[in-house]
Amino acid sequence: MNEKELQGMVLRIVLTELAKTGERFVPVSSSNRHVHLCQADVERLFGAGYQLTKMRDLAQPGQFACNESVTMECEKGKQTLRVVGPARKETQIELSYTDCFKLGVTPMLRMSGETAGTPGCTLSNGDRRVTIDHGVIVAARHLHMSPAEAAGFGLRDGDVVSLVVEGPRATVLNNVAVRSGDAHSLEAHIDKDEANACGVADGQLCRIRYGATEAAQSPAAASPAPAPRPAVIQPAAASAPELSTYTPGKPAQPVPTPELTTYAPVKSPDITTTMLDLSTEPRRLIAEADVTAAAQAGHKLIRYGKDAILTPLARDAAAAKGIELIELI
Numbered sequence: 001m002n003e004k005e006l007q008g009m010v011l012r013i014v015l016t017e018l019a020k021t022g023e024r025f026v027p028v029s030s031s032n033r034h035v036h037l038c039q040a041d042v043e044r045l046f047g048a049g050y051q052l053t054k055m056r057d058l059a060q061p062g063q064f065a066c067n068e069s070v071t072m073e074c075e076k077g078k079q080t081l082r083v084v085g086p087a088r089k090e091t092q093i094e095l096s097y098t099d100c101f102k103l104g105v106t107p108m109l110r111m112s113g114e115t116a117g118t119p120g121c122t123l124s125n126g127d128r129r130v131t132i133d134h135g136v137i138v139a140a141r142h143l144h145m146s147p148a149e150a151a152g153f154g155l156r157d158g159d160v161v162s163l164v165v166e167g168p169r170a171t172v173l174n175n176v177a178v179r180s181g182d183a184h185s186l187e188a189h190i191d192k193d194e195a196n197a198c199g200v201a202d203g204q205l206c207r208i209r210y211g212a213t214e215a216a217q218s219p220a221a222a223s224p225a226p227a228p229r230p231a232v233i234q235p236a237a238a239s240a241p242e243l244s245t246y247t248p249g250k251p252a253q254p255v256p257t258p259e260l261t262t263y264a265p266v267k268s269p270d271i272t273t274t275m276l277d278l279s280t281e282p283r284r285l286i287a288e289a290d291v292t293a294a295a296q297a298g299h300k301l302i303r304y305g306k307d308a309i310l311t312p313l314a315r316d317a318a319a320a321k322g323i324e325l326i327e328l329i
Helices: 004-018 040-044 098-102 147-154 191-197 289-295 311-320
Strands: 025-031 034-036 054-057 062-073 077-085 091-095 122-124 130-131 136-139 142-145 162-165 171-180 187-191 204-209 275-278 301-304 324-326
Touching: 004 025, 025 098, 025 191, 034 062, 040 122, 040 130, 077 098, 091 098, 098 136, 098 191, 122 142, 136 187, 136 275, 142 191, 147 171, 171 191, 191 301, 289 301, 289 311, 311 324
Parallel strands: 025 187, 034 077, 091 136, 142 171, 275 301, 301 324
Antiparallel strands: 025 204, 034 091, 054 062, 062 077, 062 122, 122 130, 142 187, 162 171, 162 204
């Protein structure tokens, strides 16, 4: 295990323990366009018996970016796609809405693996070509969690939550489906379009909200009510209701749209009241006085950059006051 993997493991443990107190944050990463190939298509595109080669590991257990790439050929043009391994049972291509419009592909918002009725395309590697009649999707927002992490957050596979994004382009991303199992590790995935629109940097911590009514409650007071898997999110669907039942191939039931009213800001849980984010300040010196001031302001987490300097007294003060120190990965 390298240093980055160790830091990620420690962060997930800390966040899971915090979730048990009602402070629910998860790291968010954006997923760029890529392709998952079945072994048969790997061999059609790269040769008989060919095995994908690892370029680097990804956050999800067993997943890796490959050295291999292929070209996607569509009505309006071509696009190079990185292959993500290992080989799967079925070839699947994941694009953003922007990619779809650029390539002339009808965007179909689906959970990974639910490809029935989706568009197809031709994939090529030099003079080798494979044509698939379905498998091109826009991946729905989702939150990976191991069973232990899900238990700590009071969630289970198939639940639906929201991501609260703070910052200059603050927003709430609804319809985030929980995917829990042994092959999952705590991390929310959105696509590049969504990340760019919200100004979300990879690894940024966002609060998760359970259901539409939690905005009016304190996180500790909110009581999640897990239920079976959520409905598939189709492009035209409105915000998902609170934790709902999943039925493959059926769109989510839209929530009635309220009448337009005059905007009045509503006080909702603010990440800044619980987390002091110093990660954007280069070579930030964090002293005992900084930790004491953070505790007096009600902060429970202090996030800092890799080049920050923490004094021993600052660490001691954080331990004494129950403040978690989290390094930006």
